[in-house]
Amino acid sequence: MTTATKNxxxxxxxxxxxxxxxxxxxxxxxxxxxxxSFFKSTDEKKDxxxxxxxxxxxxxxxxxxxxxxxxxxxxxKDYM
Numbered sequence: 001m002t003t004a005t006k007n008x009x010x011x012x013x014x015x016x017x018x019x020x021x022x023x024x025x026x027x028x029x030x031x032x033x034x035x036x037s038f039f040k041s042t043d044e045k046k047d048x049x050x051x052x053x054x055x056x057x058x059x060x061x062x063x064x065x066x067x068x069x070x071x072x073x074x075x076x077k078d079y080m
Contacts, residue, residue: 012020072080 012023015023
């Protein structure tokens, strides 16, 4: 175990539980951000909860924006 790892563990042991959870979330974020450079063992894969896939574009075609969307509303003409 490296000195840096030992220092991190010591610091984690002194944190309150809520902050430890934040640290864990941040570690997960960093791993996801750099996931291409990390090799995941089979034990680690089965213990982790899978991140949901992106839903970008999932609502395509469910609604239509009217052509006059940016036009002033009749109710607000008195204020213009």
